[in-house]
Amino acid sequence: xxALILSTNTGGGHNxxxxxxxxxxxxxxIEARMRDALLFSGKKSSRLVCNTYSKITTKAPALFGMxxxxxxxxxxxxxxxxxYYANMPAxxxxxxxxxxxxxxxxxxxxxxxxxxxxxARKNLGLCVKSYAIATDYTCIPFWEETEPDYFFIPHEDxxxxxxxxxxxxxxxxxxxxxxxxxxxxxQPKAAARKKLGLPDAGKLFLIMTGSMGYGNIEALISQLLExxxxxxxxxVLGGNNEALKSGLQEKxxxxxxxxxxxxxxxxxxxDACDLLFTKPGGLTxxxxxxxxxxxxxxxxxxxxxxxxxxxxxxxxxxxxxEDAKELARRAYALCEDDAALARMQAAQEREIHRFAADAxxxxxxxxxxxxx
Numbered sequence: 187x188x189a190l191i192l193s194t195n196t197g198g199g200h201n202x203x204x205x206x207x208x209x210x211x212x213x214x215x216i217e218a219r220m221r222d223a224l225l226f227s228g229k230k231s232s233r234l235v236c237n238t239y240s241k242i243t244t245k246a247p248a249l250f251g252m253x254x255x256x257x258x259x260x261x262x263x264x265x266x267x268x269x270y271y272a273n274m275p276a277x278x279x280x281x282x283x284x285x286x287x288x289x290x291x292x293x294x295x296x297x298x299x300x301x302x303x304x305x306a307r308k309n310l311g312l313c314v315k316s317y318a319i320a321t322d323y324t325c326i327p328f329w330e331e332t333e334p335d336y337f338f339i340p341h342e343d344x345x346x347x348x349x350x351x352x353x354x355x356x357x358x359x360x361x362x363x364x365x366x367x368x369x370x371x372x373q374p375k376a377a378a379r380k381k382l383g384l385p386d387a388g389k390l391f392l393i394m395t396g397s398m399g400y401g402n403i404e405a406l407i408s409q410l411l412e413x414x415x416x417x418x419x420x421x422v423l424g425g426n427n428e429a430l431k432s433g434l435q436e437k438x439x440x441x442x443x444x445x446x447x448x449x450x451x452x453x454x455x456x457d458a459c460d461l462l463f464t465k466p467g468g469l470t471x472x473x474x475x476x477x478x479x480x481x482x483x484x485x486x487x488x489x490x491x492x493x494x495x496x497x498x499x500x501x502x503x504x505x506x507x508e509d510a511k512e513l514a515r516r517a518y519a520l521c522e523d524d525a526a527l528a529r530m531q532a533a534q535e536r537e538i539h540r541f542a543a544d545a546x547x548x549x550x551x552x553x554x555x556x557x558x
Contacts, residue, residue, distance in 0.1 A: 187216055187554050190289040192223040192280075192299035198396070199469030203295040203321045206364040210543035213367075214551070219287075223299035226276035226283065247400075247487050255489075257327035269328050273301035274309075281306040284314060291550060295319040295364075300332035307333065317550065320344075321363055322468040324493035325351045335553075338364075338546050340468070341497070341537065361546050362472070362539030368453040369473040370540045378457035384444075388417030389521055392459035394452070395424055400465055401484050402510060404434060407443055409514035414442070421455060422446065453477070461521055463513065466495040466504075475503050476540035478531045482506065482517045502533035 189211055193204040204220050211218040224231055257269075280302050284292070292314050294300045306312040316334040320326070323340050330351040339348060342360040349355050379386050391410055395401055403422060410420055419442040424431040434445045449455070456462060456473070461480040464470050465487065471494055474481050481504040483495045498504040505520060507513035520526055539545065 187291055187551075188287075188289050189216060189218040189291040189293060189550075190284060190287070191218065191220040191293045192296070192303070193220065193294070194224050194296045194298050195222060196296070196298075197467070199321050199467050200296040202366070202469045202473075203319055203364050204293070206366045206543040207293055207295070207319070207546055209366055210364070210547045214547060216547075216551075219289075221283075223276070223280070223294075223296065223302060226279045226302065227273075252488075266331055267328055269297075269301060273298050274305040276302050277305040277310060281310045281312045284312065290314055291554075292316045293319060293546075293550075294334065295321050297326065297328055297332070300334060301328070304331070304333045315550075315553065317546070319364065319546070320348075322490040322494055323497035324490050325353070326490050329353065336549075338542075338549075340472070343501075344497075359549060361549065362542030363468055364543035364546055365469070365473045365476050365540065366453075366543075369456075369476045372477045372479075373454075373457045375458060375460075378454050382451070382454055382458055384421070384458055385417065385419050385442075388415060388419060389460045390458060391418070391420045391517070392455055392462045393420065393422045394462065394464040394470060395422070395427065395430065396465055396467055396470070400427075400487060403430065404437060405510035406463065406484065406513060407434070407438060409510045410517070411438075411441060411443070413514055413518045418442065419444065421459070423449060423452065423455065461517055463517065466491045466498065466506075468494050471498060471504070472538060475534040475538040478534050480520055480527055480530055481534075482513055482520070484513060501537050502530060503537060504530070 191204040191208055193200045195201065208218050208220050292303055294303065300318050303316055318332060318334040318337045320337060320339045323344060325348045330353050336357050336359050337348065337353060338359050338361045340363045345358050345360065348358055376386060384390060393403060393406065395403055407420055421444045422434060423446050431445050456477050456479050461482060462474050463482045463484055464474065465485065466483045483498060483504045483506040486492050486495050495506055499506055505516050507516050
């Protein structure tokens with residue numbers, strides 16, 4: 187078995203899911219590689235798609251939501267969409283790369299490579315096993331026009347939605363969303379704070395803005411500071427949004443607010459915090475719940491993140507609020523309510539499969555043995 191994971195750089199979550207599976211495969215001594223699927227359309231195309239996605243979601247989220255809703259309206263398994271045909275030209279280059287390198291198993295934590303691979307299998311006779319990995323708690327538009335052998339989906343409760351879109355029930359495997367091994371354990375809070383040089387006393391609120399720095403973080407910090415005690419502090423992971431970070435540093439200079447650049451130590455900051463604020467991206471939400479971190483969802487990027495928030499709140503995995511004031515108030519109240527914290531963490535334990543990456547690898551290996 188030789189596996190290829192195809193993702194894209196449209197947000198950090200898809201790549202994080204891909205890397206989690208890559209980690210699990212390599213732990214089993216399986217040869218595996220991960221590639222940006224958009225590069226098969228050319229570097230310019232990859233940059234254009236990723237930059238456009240970033241600008242729309244941060245500068246015009248309402249437009250992104252409108253496009254998502256339109257996609258949901260026209261999405262069907264009865265005919266192929268414009269999205270399928272847009273990804274189709276890369277099929278020949280992708281097929282050539284797969285055949286040249288001897289990959290026999292393809293995993294796709296993003297819709298775009300699933301569209302391209304569907305075209306390669308249907309039109310070019312490419313013979314490989316293929317698996318789609320859904321990274322949101324909903325069936326996003328156009329999954330149903332792709333044709334992998336199986337879909338790994340986040341939760342059993344989502345099967346009916348995927349089936350209603352025309353995806354065969356026998357293709358749906360509820361493994362959970364894969365997260366890296368470091369998100370499956372939690373070190374003691376005091377130890378994490380010491381490692382990171384954070385205050386050992388008081389509540390620590392962690393705010394994550396996503397890789398692109400999304401949301402009205404300034405208003406949230408201001409509301410939190412009104413509630414914070416003298417020993418409490420706020421840490422903001424500002425992603426790659428330089429304008430956001432510099433603005434926050436200027437606004438909250440001299441206050442117990444630490445604004446950080448991009449970091450690969452997110453897991454440790456989660457360990458150190460008492461509560462996490464994050465937009466409802468599928469991966470970050472799953473990583474936090476896998477660590478059993480008290481979770482507050484901020485405003486979503488309109489589209490699938492609305493569905494993520496609905497799923498988490500309805501299953502007791504997070505709370506949310508209408509505006510910054512309500513978010514801060516509800517978060518502080520949660521930190522003071524041991525019974526509510528215990529209920530949320532029990533729900534996270536019950537509903538979130540922290541070892542989804544292992545479950546995916548085990549399923550694939552079993553399939554390999556059956557068809558050997």
